Amino acid sequence: MEWFNALLADNRIFTPNTIAFYWEGLVTTTQLVFLSLLVGLVLAVPLAIxxxxxxxxxxxxxxxYTYVFRGxxxxxxxxxxYYGVVFFDGIQETFLWPMLREAFYPALIAFTLNTAAYTTEIFRGAIKATSRGEIEAARAYGMSPGLTMRRIILPSAFRRALPAYGNEVIFMLHASxxxxxxxxxxxTGAARFVYARFYAPFEAFLFAAAIYLCLTFAILFFFRWLEKRLLAHLRPQSG
Incomplete structure (x- = not known):
């Protein structure tokens, strides 16, 4: 990590002001990715069904819908x-305009629709892969189709979809x-600001890359932990 220490030692770049810009950018990135994934997941479950x-x-x-947004x-x-919303007649006179004129909300809409499309197909494949025996057992117990979906199919599909969904979360972080x-x-916008101010693209973007890398490792660690918790019954028991 000598290169990282040398990078931080560059006092010309990493002043309290520039660190504050990076922190603001990190907060914005986290909010954008988290909210888009959360809303996209909520939309994807009924869409997958x-x-x-x-x-x-x-x-x-x-x-x-999924074909267009995945294609x-x-x-x-x-x-x-972002640019097309202004072409809707009367949109600037509605209560939505104060939000839509800010860059964050059009970006949130685009990211949400995109991740919802990918997550829909991930969950659809997991639902289709549900064992026929599980469904027949639920019917034998007298479960209705809705109850079978809620108690049997969806929990089983979520466990199977977890590795692929973890990759989708990482993709959305990088796509942000x-x-x-x-x-x-x-x-990335904070890194561009630092680059434009100090004409130091290597230091500015390398520091941003290091932050993205840390976030990616945190996501990987979380999903591996979650997989071990939810898939513990599939591991061979010792003794």
Whole structure:
């Protein structure tokens, strides 16, 4: 870690003011990623159930939504939402305008819709992989389809989807770096500010990369711990 210590020793770059910018960017990045993942997860569960439906009038619109948002770049989606919202007639006279004119909320909408699409497909695959024996056992106990979904299918699907969903969380953290293109002062935006002020791209962006790396390791550690807790019954018992 000598390079990191040398990086921090650069007093020309890391003043209290610049550290405050990095801290503000870290808070903004954390809020953006956490809220988009939370709302996206809430949206993805019913969408995944609908996507697994045998009725095409339910599954087809959800398929189109996931296909569009998984098939186009997140950056393009962010641009469309951020710049396109002003083209809605009368939007500037509504109560939504004070929020939508701020960069954070269009970015939150774009990130939420994107992660909801990916999470929907992750959960749909996990739901489809549910053992037929589990469903038949639930029916034998007299469970209704809704109760079977809530008590049997969804908990089992969540455990199976956990590794893939952990990758989605990391992807969203890394993808959040593009939020700075719409003037949002996130972690990457803070690094751009330091670079523009001191003309030191190596130090500015390397420090931001180190913070992203620490966040990624924290997420990996959390999901590995969660997998061990939820999948403990699958590990072979000693003795």
């Amino acid at each position: 609908g996507r697994s439906s045998r009725h095409r009038w339910i599954s087809l619109p959800i398929y189109v 186009t770049p997140l950056l393009i989606q962010l641009y469309i939402i 770096a593009i939020a700075s293109v719409v003037t949002l002062m996130d972690l």
